[in-house]
Amino acid sequence: MSGSRLFNELVEALRILPGVGAKSATRMALHVLERERERGRKLAEALSAAIERVGHCNRCRTLSEDETCGLCLSGARDASVLCVVEGLQDLLAIEQATGYRGRYFVLHGRLSPIDGLGPDELGLPRLADRLDEGEVRELIIATNATVEGEVTAHYLGELARARGIAATRLAHGVPLGGELEFVDRTTLAHAFGGRQRIDR
Amino acid sequence: MSGSRLFNELVEALRILPGVGAKSATRMALHVLERERERGRKLAEALSAAIERVGHCNRCRTLSEDETCGLCLSGARDASVLCVVEGLQDLLAIEQATGYRGRYFVLHGRLSPIDGLGPDELGLPRLADRLDEGEVRELIIATNATVEGEVTAHYLGELARARGIAATRLAHGVPLGGELEFVDRTTLAHAFGGRQRIDR
Numbered sequence: 001m002s003g004s005r006l007f008n009e010l011v012e013a014l015r016i017l018p019g020v021g022a023k024s025a026t027r028m029a030l031h032v033l034e035r036e037r038e039r040g041r042k043l044a045e046a047l048s049a050a051i052e053r054v055g056h057c058n059r060c061r062t063l064s065e066d067e068t069c070g071l072c073l074s075g076a077r078d079a080s081v082l083c084v085v086e087g088l089q090d091l092l093a094i095e096q097a098t099g100y101r102g103r104y105f106v107l108h109g110r111l112s113p114i115d116g117l118g119p120d121e122l123g124l125p126r127l128a129d130r131l132d133e134g135e136v137r138e139l140i141i142a143t144n145a146t147v148e149g150e151v152t153a154h155y156l157g158e159l160a161r162a163r164g165i166a167a168t169r170l171a172h173g174v175p176l177g178g179e180l181e182f183v184d185r186t187t188l189a190h191a192f193g194g195r196q197r198i199d200r
Numbered sequence: 201m202s203g204s205r206l207f208n209e210l211v212e213a214l215r216i217l218p219g220v221g222a223k224s225a226t227r228m229a230l231h232v233l234e235r236e237r238e239r240g241r242k243l244a245e246a247l248s249a250a251i252e253r254v255g256h257c258n259r260c261r262t263l264s265e266d267e268t269c270g271l272c273l274s275g276a277r278d279a280s281v282l283c284v285v286e287g288l289q290d291l292l293a294i295e296q297a298t299g300y301r302g303r304y305f306v307l308h309g310r311l312s313p314i315d316g317l318g319p320d321e322l323g324l325p326r327l328a329d330r331l332d333e334g335e336v337r338e339l340i341i342a343t344n345a346t347v348e349g350e351v352t353a354h355y356l357g358e359l360a361r362a363r364g365i366a367a368t369r370l371a372h373g374v375p376l377g378g379e380l381e382f383v384d385r386t387t388l389a390h391a392f393g394g395r396q397r398i399d400r
Binding site: 002003004005006007009010012013014016017018019024026027028029030031032033034036037039040041042043044045046047048049050051053054057062063064065069070071072074087088089091092095108 | 212213216217219229232239244245249250271272308
């Protein structure tokens, strides 16, 4: 430890960040104090501001400092397609990777009775209300390809079906660029069973 | 990008940290806002406090919020041994790895005229004054084993010699656990030339 209490406290505090151990925390604290005080001040402010003011959008439950988020309010986005994701990281991944221009709904979890996560915790009543509004024509179910994600997808599919709304699921199979020998068995079996004609 | 401006700003701000790219910054921001708001608040405070109040110790130039740091004031440390390091990370590494109980002097760099780093920038007049006080009996020169580090070490050695103070340098050679075939040529040649008798 250094001779500075405040430095040691900063190193400790940095360790709440995911993937940051004692060594990187020390490196980060040194870097900020030796070279980036001005921008470090900005970081402290951005952190406080986000923690104090960012809550959840009342329509889609994504992070937002406003009652309704920018994605829900944007007139440029198609309100007839709604993509349901388990978490914000999934929303961000889809935004970055795809050209999707519809709306979202964030569950903040997946159906998992053992963790106390039922339909209410995932905001499904609110999702049902939203589907009842009649604007949504397609529900894209983008939950994870895990057992719990599949159970959740099934439940969401029922919500859509009961209202005559088309429900779709992301395609599963061998990743692009993936070599067959390194693909896990379940995925390979699924991809093999779901093989598609190429002369279309 | 998400629909939240404050979230996006936090992600941007986190990228000043070394080793943090867009992806880890996003993961960190999500983690803090979804799970660690209370500790995130503490991090913002620790960051502000350190940035506003931590300066350099007036004796050894390490980070300190007090005029003289804890390492210099501690009566438990031997004032007759002084270890000179290029940077704080070196001081911290020595504190963690060794049982060293003497004092330090931090150069914040190495002699490098091309970068505008001369004796004054490295605080060498202050180091000379310290050696003149007569308390120091051994000067441990722990600059890096680079060309500039060696030049600096030579300069420091002269400072010590002129005052009849013993100067020592960290031992160089094959790292413990290192396999010869993977050791770089310069180190191997140095270790070979500096081979030592084992029957002592």
